[in-house]
Amino acid sequence: MGDxxxxxKIINASISLFNSNGLANVRLQQxxxxxxxxxGNLAYHFRNKEAIIEAxxxxxxEETAEILSTYRIFPNLxxxxxxxTKYFTFIQKYPFYFxxxxxxxxxxxxxxSKRKAHISKMISQIRKRFDFNVQRGMIVEEPRPGVYDSVxxxxxxxxxxxxxxxxxxxxxxxxxxxxxxxxxxNQVYPYLTPQGVAEYDQLIxxxxxxxxxx
Amino acid sequence: xxxxxxDAGAYNELVNLLNNQLFTEVPALSEVMDFLSDDWWLxxxxxxxxxxxxxxxxxxxxxxxxYLQPQKLIKRVISRHVSKDKAELSAWxxxxxxxxxxxxxxxxxxxxxxxxxx
Numbered sequence: 001m002g003d004x005x006x007x008x009k010i011i012n013a014s015i016s017l018f019n020s021n022g023l024a025n026v027r028l029q030q031x032x033x034x035x036x037x038x039x040g041n042l043a044y045h046f047r048n049k050e051a052i053i054e055a056x057x058x059x060x061x062e063e064t065a066e067i068l069s070t071y072r073i074f075p076n077l078x079x080x081x082x083x084x085t086k087y088f089t090f091i092q093k094y095p096f097y098f099x100x101x102x103x104x105x106x107x108x109x110x111x112x113s114k115r116k117a118h119i120s121k122m123i124s125q126i127r128k129r130f131d132f133n134v135q136r137g138m139i140v141e142e143p144r145p146g147v148y149d150s151v152x153x154x155x156x157x158x159x160x161x162x163x164x165x166x167x168x169x170x171x172x173x174x175x176x177x178x179x180x181x182x183x184x185x186n187q188v189y190p191y192l193t194p195q196g197v198a199e200y201d202q203l204i205x206x207x208x209x210x211x212x213x214x
Numbered sequence: 215x216x217x218x219x220x221d222a223g224a225y226n227e228l229v230n231l232l233n234n235q236l237f238t239e240v241p242a243l244s245e246v247m248d249f250l251s252d253d254w255w256l257x258x259x260x261x262x263x264x265x266x267x268x269x270x271x272x273x274x275x276x277x278x279x280x281y282l283q284p285q286k287l288i289k290r291v292i293s294r295h296v297s298k299d300k301a302e303l304s305a306w307x308x309x310x311x312x313x314x315x316x317x318x319x320x321x322x323x324x325x326x327x328x329x330x331x332x
Contacts, residue, residue: 072232117219132233
């Protein structure tokens with residue numbers, strides 16, 4: 001139990017250091033200092049930084065799988081909104097992962113390949129949401145083949161690069177749930193049928209108005 | 215466990231199936247199960263007793279089948295007895311009590327089931 005706690009402490013400290021300093025700028029010594037253990041003790045639990053990143057990645061993997069499993073809980077637009085909230089919490093918890101995406105891609109190819117499976121699932125879920133809602137009469141038929149594929153890709157880009165684009169454009173930018181969800185919903189909104197707009201007004205708009213931008 | 219990955223096509227198909235559930239798996243109308251609460255039809259049933267061993271005891275089941283539409287039937291567990299003879303005797307009385315015609319003139323006609331013997 002003691003081991004598990006130290007391991008978890010190391011992982012938690014690493015996540016917070018990676019988030020504040022960036023993946024490349026954190027040394028094992030810093031992580032050890034953060035939780036007050038010796039570098040030797042840290043090395044006993046994780047032989048190097050890659051091992052820590054791998055452990056964090058396992059958590060990330062589980063969490064993404066959990067988010068992906070929330071597909072079709074509600075048979076209406078709320079389902080996507082619910083999943084968006086989860087995505088937002090996730091990207092806020094691990095900003096370094098999205099900021100250092102290219103770094104991870106370059107230095108830890110195994111981790112990246114694991115992630116790719118989830119990327120394709122994520123995009124295909126977004127795409128299938130369009131099909132589902134077209135069938136429900138909430139979204140118009142695809143204006144021409146491939147439009148919904150691109151919109152799905154664009155939504156994935158938005159979610160994945162939300163944190164990096166905010167950082168690039170300046171830290172004082174509003175980064176809250178509200179802006180995030182509104183931006184994503186605005187990609188879908190033009191394709192809603194009048195019935196879809198009614199459902200959006202009834203279910204989604206009140207939620208967006210309630211959510212904060214902190 | 216993590217090494218197993220569904221291929222994109224199979225995953226898409228699964229998500230499609232999930233989507234289709236809403237359109238294909240429609241709950242039945244509540245009237246369909248009305249026969250469970252509407253027991254007036256039980257007046258016109260032939261009653262068959264059935265004794266089955268369960269958990270070391272003999273359980274009496276009464277099967278009520280409408281004498282004109284034998285497909286319309288319902289099974290009820292009535293009671294349990296330690297002795298088989300006692301269970302048979304109780305079942306016989308229960309059937310006599312439950313059946314509309316105590317002399318047993320209402321009979322289910324086997325042909326009404328429209329069974330195919332081939």
